[in-house]
Amino acid sequence: MMNPWRLRLLSQLDTLGTVRAVARAANLSPSSVSQQLAVLEAETRTQLLERTGRRVRLTSAGLILARRARALLDHMSSVEAELRGFGEEPAGLVRLGAFQSAIHTLAVPAVRGLARDHPQLDVELLQLEPHESMPALRVGDVDVIITTTDFGELPLGPDLDLVPLATDPIVLVVPPGHPASGRGAVDLAALADEAWAFDMPQSYMADLALRLCRRSGFEPRVVCRFSNYMMTLEHVEAGLSIALLPGLAVGRTRYDIAIGELAAPVTRNITAAIRRGTPPRAALRTVLDALRDRGGDGADCRWKTDYPQETDHRQETA
Structure with missing residues (x-):
């Protein structure tokens, strides 16, 4: 055996x-x-x-x-869920991985509703950035992830099924009273001499911010690096730096900061992903539906509410 x-x-x-x-x-x-x-x-x-x-x-x-x-382990999880559920009531454990800015705006509200409506369903929530969640999904450490589909280091590939949730703009975050605040759309090239707050090296946002700065013709002067957006926002609020952050991270912030749009808009697609061929489970389907519903209700991003039957894995955004 x-x-x-x-x-x-x-x-x-x-x-x-x-x-x-x-x-x-x-x-x-x-x-x-x-x-x-x-x-x-x-x-x-x-x-x-x-x-x-x-x-x-x-x-x-x-x-x-x-x-x-992988297929054997997925099938065993499905059988365990069926034994617990008896019928169509979702039951069993679903492990959900989500990146930092999606936890508060998408994952936690969805999990809260699931706990209320489906008491036999257990959702384990793990913070995993996009470069961490994709390998974790492929090896079976999580069942579903919230990730982005616009980075090239880890192509999603044909082994995954995608459920679009939202589009999220990348925004400029500056201290109150900064010359760039209230100016309208901002050209990054005008900020070449600023002090920048970046995410940790090799992370999704660090790579994206560096790419955008270089595309605008300058090498950013990075004065701090944080893996937590709240620490980044505190640093910006103190007038010590400026930053590029996802709209999800700053949409309902309590910090005294100014948020500006980029002259060359950049958006990322927020997507749920599961392994292709995963046996159909009422629990997994219910979690995906809850994430889609939360995406459709989001107030601070340009949400997608359509749910296409097939997703083009080759689509790319900036």
Whole structure:
């Protein structure tokens, strides 16, 4: 009998590439992961791994099993939910990953309504930025994510199904009384000498802000980096920097700041994503519907309320 937990470790190895990375994701030591994968080999009576120097890689049989494992694990989750639900009432656990600015505006209000209307449904909410949530979805650590579809580092690909939720403008945030406040649409080139607050390196917003500044002909002078938008807004409010932030992050802010539009508008598409081929579960469908409803009710972004039957995975925005 194959152990589902060991199958998940094998699937993570296929996605993450190294035993050390799997160990970090599973909160285990590398030696424990290696030991469990060796047990899985014994259970299957098949060589799943081959060693090349100090690294391991999956054999052909290992690759096949790792990719079949995802469907097996999804099916097991579906069966567990059905046993708990008995009928069409959504039940069981759905793990939802969402980036920071979507948590307060989309995820938390949706989860609050689900807790009220569907007491047998449990939603586990995890903060995952776009560069983190996509790998987590693919290895099965989460069931659905709220992400963006406008960055090229991690293409969504044909293995995912997308549900459009909203469009979100990127806005300029400056201290009160700043010359750029109240001026209307702002050309970034006019801000080349400013002090900038950025997100952490390699994050979605840090990469986007850097790209926009360079496109406007200058290298930004970054004076601070925060992984939390509230800290960024406090820094801007204090008059120490300016920033580019998503509209979702500042739409209902309590900080004393000024928000301006860009002369060359930039928007990002906010999208829910699930693994393609995931067995239909009432719980998962209910969570997606709640996120779509919340997107349609949003007041601070230009929301999309249509729900197309098919989504073009090739669409790109700035």
